Amino acid sequence: MFQPPDFKQLSKQILCYTTADVEKALSCQRPDLHDIGALLSPAAEPYLQQMAKLSSEITLNRFGKTTQLYAPIYLSNYCTNRCVYCGFSADNHIKRKCLTLDEAEKEAEILHERGFQHILLVSGEAENAVNIDYMEAIAIRLRDKFAAVSIEIQPLSTEDYHRLFLAGITAVAVYQETYNRDLYKKVHLSGKKSDYDYRLKTPARAAAAGMREVGIGPLLGLSDWRAEGLSIAYHLHWLRKQFWSTAFTVSFPRMRPATGEFEPLQPVSERNLSQLIFALRLFDPDVGLLVSTREEARYRDGMIGLGPTRYSAGSCTAPGGYGNSDSEGEQFSVGDNRTLEEVCEAIREKGFDPVYKDWDSEFQHTA
Numbered sequence: 001m002f003q004p005p006d007f008k009q010l011s012k013q014i015l016c017y018t019t020a021d022v023e024k025a026l027s028c029q030r031p032d033l034h035d036i037g038a039l040l041s042p043a044a045e046p047y048l049q050q051m052a053k054l055s056s057e058i059t060l061n062r063f064g065k066t067t068q069l070y071a072p073i074y075l076s077n078y079c080t081n082r083c084v085y086c087g088f089s090a091d092n093h094i095k096r097k098c099l100t101l102d103e104a105e106k107e108a109e110i111l112h113e114r115g116f117q118h119i120l121l122v123s124g125e126a127e128n129a130v131n132i133d134y135m136e137a138i139a140i141r142l143r144d145k146f147a148a149v150s151i152e153i154q155p156l157s158t159e160d161y162h163r164l165f166l167a168g169i170t171a172v173a174v175y176q177e178t179y180n181r182d183l184y185k186k187v188h189l190s191g192k193k194s195d196y197d198y199r200l201k202t203p204a205r206a207a208a209a210g211m212r213e214v215g216i217g218p219l220l221g222l223s224d225w226r227a228e229g230l231s232i233a234y235h236l237h238w239l240r241k242q243f244w245s246t247a248f249t250v251s252f253p254r255m256r257p258a259t260g261e262f263e264p265l266q267p268v269s270e271r272n273l274s275q276l277i278f279a280l281r282l283f284d285p286d287v288g289l290l291v292s293t294r295e296e297a298r299y300r301d302g303m304i305g306l307g308p309t310r311y312s313a314g315s316c317t318a319p320g321g322y323g324n325s326d327s328e329g330e331q332f333s334v335g336d337n338r339t340l341e342e343v344c345e346a347i348r349e350k351g352f353d354p355v356y357k358d359w360d361s362e363f364q365h366t367a
């Protein structure tokens with residue numbers, strides 16, 4: 001079972017790297033866990049341009065001139081957890097809604113008509129609203145329409161993940177939010193999510209169930225981003241050793257304004273975010289790196305080709321929001337409001353190809 005190194009120790013360790021450590025990390029073929037610490041440290045900040053160049057070269061070699069695209073569908077904003085930073089927290093008085101199967105399919109059809117081939121089904125964590133039977137039924141309805149259907153819902157058992165895999169789900173995203181165990185307790189006040197270890201073991205359960213791809217990530221703004229980055233590297237390194245045939249992705253959600261008006265405890269700048277993305281790319285050339293519409297268009301356009309491999313586009317974070325733009329109860333407000341076509345245009349302007357599919361659900365049915 002994976003156990004990350006002590007978070008406070010990592011935070012301290014990261015401040016001790018020197019210029020020589022950074023230069024060594026930049027000159028080696030494949031930075032190891034010690035090297036990525038150097039690349040995440042304050043000592044690496046003057047080397048950001050060099051890191052960007054290397055990250056861009058590696059990304060180009062491994063992924064070509066492409067940026068993959070996906071869109072989330074929010075199925076439900078019911079949640080039994082009390083996460084202090086989230087608009088869906090059980091504490092917040094927002095209009096709650098769980099889409100019926102027909103409503104979910106309608107939302108999916110709208111995205112399909114807009115050209116999306118990869119969708120991410122998202123929900124709050126409330127089993128009386130979204131449970132395994134509901135998810136299985138949705139997966140069966142949608143699997144032939146889309147090349148890839150991913151989920152970001154409550155953590156499940158290996159058996160349930162396998163059931164969803166057989167129903168057509170290709171990937172699971174489950175974010176630890178923070179690897180800082182002490183802080184984790186303070187920001188997850190109650191509900192199943194308050195169990196740090198159960199959540200930490202979830203990516204391994206999803207991979208063991210046969211999922212093609214598993215996504216991990218911290219919620220940036222809760223704790224020391226440098227130590228979060230190093231913890232992610234440890235987690236990724238462990239997962240790769242256990243599940244060599246699974247594809248892994250890392251997301252970098254930065255906190256956005258949400259109901260409850262929780263302010264980031266440790267704000268992360270765009271420069272910090274870029275350093276984190278470049279360091280991870282140098283550490284793991286194969287990992288998919290996601291930048292969502294939480295970030296503004298200007299930043300996302302500037303990062304095309306420099307490390308990220310997948311963008312969300314045209315996103316709405318309220319259940320039913322694609323069919324009804326007046327829908328209330330969004331999880332957070334997005335930073336990039338452009339349509340899919342506008343995002344594709346920006347990608348093309350950079351000389352890259354927008355990619356709608358890199359997988360076909362047909363492969364999964366015959367697996």
Ligand code: SF4
Binds near residue numbers: 080081082086089123
């Ligand atoms: S972060 Fe997830 S689990 Fe926590 S309140 Fe929001 S939807 Fe619920």
